[in-house]
Amino acid sequence: MNIILLPQNTLSTAIIDDKTRVMHLKQVLKVALGDTVKVGIKNGHLGTAVVSNIHDSSIELSQIHCTIAPPAKLPLTVILAIPRPKVLRRLFLDMTAMGVQHIILVNSYRSEKSYWQTPFLTQLDNYIHEGLQQACDTVSPTVSLKKRLKPFVEDELPALIAGKQAILTHPYANEQFTQVWDNALPHVLVIGAEGGWIDYEVELFKTAGCQAAHIGNRILRTENAVSVLCGHALLTSQ
Amino acid sequence: MNIILLPQNTLSTAIIDDKTRVMHLKQVLKVALGDTVKVGIKNGHLGTAVVSNIHDSSIELSQIHCTIAPPAKLPLTVILAIPRPKVLRRLFLDMTAMGVQHIILVNSYRSEKSYWQTPFLTQLDNYIHEGLQQACDTVSPTVSLKKRLKPFVEDELPALIAGKQAILTHPYANEQFTQVWDNALPHVLVIGAEGGWIDYEVELFKTAGCQAAHIGNRILRTENAVSVLCGHALLTSQ
Numbered sequence: 001m002n003i004i005l006l007p008q009n010t011l012s013t014a015i016i017d018d019k020t021r022v023m024h025l026k027q028v029l030k031v032a033l034g035d036t037v038k039v040g041i042k043n044g045h046l047g048t049a050v051v052s053n054i055h056d057s058s059i060e061l062s063q064i065h066c067t068i069a070p071p072a073k074l075p076l077t078v079i080l081a082i083p084r085p086k087v088l089r090r091l092f093l094d095m096t097a098m099g100v101q102h103i104i105l106v107n108s109y110r111s112e113k114s115y116w117q118t119p120f121l122t123q124l125d126n127y128i129h130e131g132l133q134q135a136c137d138t139v140s141p142t143v144s145l146k147k148r149l150k151p152f153v154e155d156e157l158p159a160l161i162a163g164k165q166a167i168l169t170h171p172y173a174n175e176q177f178t179q180v181w182d183n184a185l186p187h188v189l190v191i192g193a194e195g196g197w198i199d200y201e202v203e204l205f206k207t208a209g210c211q212a213a214h215i216g217n218r219i220l221r222t223e224n225a226v227s228v229l230c231g232h233a234l235l236t237s238q
Numbered sequence: 239m240n241i242i243l244l245p246q247n248t249l250s251t252a253i254i255d256d257k258t259r260v261m262h263l264k265q266v267l268k269v270a271l272g273d274t275v276k277v278g279i280k281n282g283h284l285g286t287a288v289v290s291n292i293h294d295s296s297i298e299l300s301q302i303h304c305t306i307a308p309p310a311k312l313p314l315t316v317i318l319a320i321p322r323p324k325v326l327r328r329l330f331l332d333m334t335a336m337g338v339q340h341i342i343l344v345n346s347y348r349s350e351k352s353y354w355q356t357p358f359l360t361q362l363d364n365y366i367h368e369g370l371q372q373a374c375d376t377v378s379p380t381v382s383l384k385k386r387l388k389p390f391v392e393d394e395l396p397a398l399i400a401g402k403q404a405i406l407t408h409p410y411a412n413e414q415f416t417q418v419w420d421n422a423l424p425h426v427l428v429i430g431a432e433g434g435w436i437d438y439e440v441e442l443f444k445t446a447g448c449q450a451a452h453i454g455n456r457i458l459r460t461e462n463a464v465s466v467l468c469g470h471a472l473l474t475s476q
Contacts, residue, residue, distance in 0.1 A: 002457050071455050094462045135456040178473045216476050217309050218373040219240050224332045224465050231466030232473055235416045238454050 001028075001133045004049070008042040010064060014049070017058035025051075025059050040138040041066050070138040074099040075186035076233045077160070081108035081193035083222050085118035089127045090223055095141065096131025098230045102142045107149045110195035116147055150204065157208040161188050166210040169229060170202055171219065173212035177229070180213045183236050189229050194222055239266075239371045242287070246280040248302060252287070255296035263289075263297050278376040279304050308376040312337040313424035314471045315398070319346035319431035321460050323356035327365045328461055333379065334369025336468045340380045345387045348433035354385055388442065395446040399426050404448040407467060408440055409457065411450035415467075418451045421474050427467050432460055 001024050006014045016022055025031045031051045039061065040046045047066030051059060078095060082105045095103055107116070128140045146152040157166075165182050168190035181187075190205055197205075202212060220228065239262050244252045254260055263269045269289045277299065278284045285304030289297060316333060320343045333341055345354070366378050384390040395404075403420050406428035419425075428443055435443075440450060458466065 090461075094459065097456060097458050097462060098466075099456055134459060137456065176476050178476065215473060218335060218337055218375065218472070220335050221332065221372060223328075224335060224469075227462050227465030228336075228469030228472065231462075231469050234456070234466065235453060235470055238414050238416065 001130075003038045003040045003046060003133055003136045004061070005040050005042055005129060005133050005138065006049075006061075006064070008044060010041050012064050013052070013060065013062040014039075014064060015058050015060050019057075022057060022059055026054075031059070037061065038136070039064060039066065040070065040132070040136065043139055044070075046070055046136060046138065071099060071136070073101040073139065073141070074230070074233050074237050075164075076100050076230065077102040077104065077164070077186075077188045078226070078230065079104045079106055079157075079188060079190045080222075080226070081106060081191070081197070082111045082115045083193050085115060085120045087223055088118070088120045088124070089130075091226055092124055092127035093131040093134065094223070094227055095230060096128045096137070097135035098227075098234050099135070099137065100141050100230055100233075102144070104144045104146060104152075106146045106152060108193055108201060109198045111193045116145075121145070149201065153204045153208045157205075157210075161209050164188050166190065166205075166208075168197070168202065168205045168210045168212045169215060169225070170197060170212045171214050171217070173214040175211070175213045177213040177215045178232070180211055181232065181236070187233055189233070191222070191226060191229060239368075241276045241278045241284060241371055241374045242299070243278050243280055243367060243371050243376065244287075244299075244302070246282060248279050250302050251290070251298065251300040252277075252302060253296050253298050257295075260295060260297055264292075269297070275299065276374070277302060277304065278308065278370070278374065281377055282308075284308055284374060284376065309337060309374070311339040311377065311379070312468070312471050312475055313402075314338050314468065315340040315342065315402070315424075315426045316464070316468065317342045317344055317395075317426060317428045318460075318464070319344060319429070319435070320349045320353045321431050323353060323358045325461055326356070326358045326362070327368075329464055330362055330365035330381075331369040331372065332461070332465055333468060334366045334375070335373035336465075336472050337373070337375065338379050338468055340382070342382045342384060342390075344384045344390060346431055346439060347436045349431045359383070387439065391442050391446045395443075395448075399447050402426050404428065404443075404446075406435070406440065406443045406448045406450045407453060407463070408435060408450045409452050409455070411452040413449070413451045415451040415453045416470070418449055419470065419474070425471055427471070429460070429464060429467060 045066035049061035053060035283304035287299035291298035404426040
């Protein structure tokens with residue numbers, strides 16, 4: 001947590017009363033009365049606040065002063081096959097921290113149907129909140145859930161990738177990822193779950209306008225692959 | 239688990255009797271008698287084996303036939319400030335999967351002293367084993383633990399980085415990571431723990447011959463940063 005993210009209607013004072021952040025302020029930052037902490041206003045600017053009261057289960061911040069613009073989002077949409085529920089938190093935290101603009105979870109043949117029932121899907125906003133506080137950002141990515149792959153790819157994807165470069169990562173593609181990457185365009189990355197995409201899905205995405213590319217013959221865990229691929233967008237955006 | 243890694247003295251048959259892999263073969267791969275599975279011989283080649291017996295707590299493989307060379311390691315050494323024990327598994331798994339050649343854990347001002355006492359440090363070989371089985375590799379990275387930072391950086395680092403490009407990632411560096419990256423050289427990446435390096439440590443590494451570079455103003459979790467940075471080495475090696 002590198003900033004405390006405050007609600008978007010915050011004026012000059014705020015009360016932090018959720019357990020996680022009170023604990024963080026007390027035990028990690030070890031704040032004392034009068035200390036300055038880094039804050040951000042949701043959808044607004046970054047700046048500082050002063051610790052003006054410390055209670056058992058809440059902390060008051062005042063003199064909130066935010067004038068620094070948050071970092072720009074990456075021109076990047078990630079279309080991700082819904083992964084195992086236990087990795088959703090880290091994936092959303094990290095994609096948010098790296099500055100992904102739009103995250104679309106889709107169904108895939110190799111994702112289990114039960115994944116769509118996980119209660120973790122109701123916690124995505126919390127994971128995003130963690131990611132914003134990690135990266136000193138204030139603006140959430142847009143999140144879309146698409147439980148039916150074929151109508152999404154056939155009916156919605158072509159408009160979504162217009163004017164962008166859409167790359168599906170696939171170990172058996174002929175071309176290599178960085179060789180097809182065109183840094184002049186915004187990107188849409190299509191990333192499979194453990195086990196990857198089946199041939200039918202690869203063809204579906206290709207027909208809709210996506211290129212397939214591989215990242216070599218090492219097979220990475222989904223979280224690792226997502227960091228490597230979004231990291232490429234992050235590093236080449238600078 | 240994309241291959242079953244077998245001991246390096248394996249000839250034509252092997253018995254898998256550790257719980258994790260027996261469960262994986264039975265429940266994820268749902269193997270039956272006569273099925274072919276992908277295997278690798280530790281420090282040797284990749285290939286296939288046939289399931290020749292299925293017992294309650296073990297599985298026998300025979301007709302082991304390995305002739306494919308494992309993927310090349312990246313020309314990359316990672317020097318990492320010892321992180322929180324709970325992230326060691328994922329870090330070692332992912333660095334191994336990406337093909338890092340040498341991993342050096344070092345002390346840092348912002349790493350807690352207690353981290354060196356964690357029992358997870360005795361499990362590094364297991365995490366590496368998982369990473370090899372993930373990435374279809376058979377050769378472990380070299381691992382070194384350096385509990386005293388100053389003598390390591392002053393006495394050992396200069397020889398270690400000779401002929402290589404050593405980059406320390408630091409948010410307040412003037413130069414950007416991909417702009418200093420020289421793809422013609424092997425690399426040494428120096429990566430901080432949560433909270434980064436203190437000025438004294440940055441100067442110590444610089445004096446020993448490292449360049450400092452930043453990856454932008456978004457602060458990433460250690461695991462995410464490691465994947466982004468090693469991922470750059472992975473993608474540009476192809």
